[in-house]
Amino acid sequence: MKLSDLRKDYSLKSLEMHEVSNDPLQQFNQWMDDALAAEVLEANAMCLSTVGAEGFPNARIVLLKGLDHGFVFFTNYESAKGRELIANPKAALTFFWVEIERQVRVKGTVSKITEEESDTYFLSRPYASQVGAWASPQSQEIDSRARIEEEQKIVEERFDSASMHRPAHWGGFRLVPNSIEFWQGRPSRLHDRITYTRQDDGTWKKVRLAP
Numbered sequence: 058m059k060l061s062d063l064r065k066d067y068s069l070k071s072l073e074m075h076e077v078s079n080d081p082l083q084q085f086n087q088w089m090d091d092a093l094a095a096e097v098l099e100a101n102a103m104c105l106s107t108v109g110a111e112g113f114p115n116a117r118i119v120l121l122k123g124l125d126h127g128f129v130f131f132t133n134y135e136s137a138k139g140r141e142l143i144a145n146p147k148a149a150l151t152f153f154w155v156e157i158e159r160q161v162r163v164k165g166t167v168s169k170i171t172e173e174e175s176d177t178y179f180l181s182r183p184y185a186s187q188v189g190a191w192a193s194p195q196s197q198e199i200d201s202r203a204r205i206e207e208e209q210k211i212v213e214e215r216f217d218s219a220s221m222h223r224p225a226h227w228g229g230f231r232l233v234p235n236s237i238e239f240w241q242g243r244p245s246r247l248h249d250r251i252t253y254t255r256q257d258d259g260t261w262k263k264v265r266l267a268p
Contacts, residue, residue: 067158067242072249074265081237081253081261086124088159088239097154104151105130107141115141121150122178127233128163129170131178135226136195142167148232158242165234175228180221188212190227243268 078084092100101121109115117138123129128150132139142148150163169175179187192208199205216222234255241249250266 066244067248068244069158070241071243072239072241072251074251074263077239077251077263079261079263081234081239081263082124082126084239084253085161085237088154088161089124091157092154092159095154095157097156100154102152103128103130104153105138106149106151107138108145108147109137109141110144121152122229123231125231127165127231129174129229129231131175131227131229133190133193133195133227134169138196142230150232160240160242162238162240163232163234164236165232167230167232170229170231172228176223178229179223179227184218184221187221188216191216191224238266 078087089100099120102118103121104116105119106114106116115137119130119132119138121128122131134140134143146167148165148167150161152159152161152163154160179190182190188209191212192205236252236254238250238252243249246268248268250268251263252266253261253263256262
């Protein structure tokens, strides 16, 4: 089958203005609950898009680990995405839940969360993941896989689960949205799209967009 022949018609649900919350974060919480109830694979996986120094967008999948007044995720601050977010603290997130034919797009500004918040999350991670945060010089060129395995052994010898603590180069970011779009697949590619835009007074303007 040719790529041009691949297509799927979406027909599970609709998205109506009067049915959605006036608060997009509340609406996102509801959709996340729906995704979890539908057992969507990796429901908290999101595509994080940043912009590098050359002006090119850079995208990768990360995991959402918290939602309050913004979207919280964690990384190595010295990684490519970490450096890009520190240099240009504007980013976009995209969630795609194919099982329920929904997509959410988020744009906003990014800042580091507090060290206390990062410490709390880091210490909640499995020991192997904690070791990995220490062992990997994320995004840096390495000569072989053996380099990482050697670093892993060094970290395991240095720290046990009781003495483990968060490395200074690793922690969380929070993206505070200024726009959020909810997309519901519909038949004949006539999808439903409702977008929220934050106004100067902090309220949200809600509009329907053409598919």
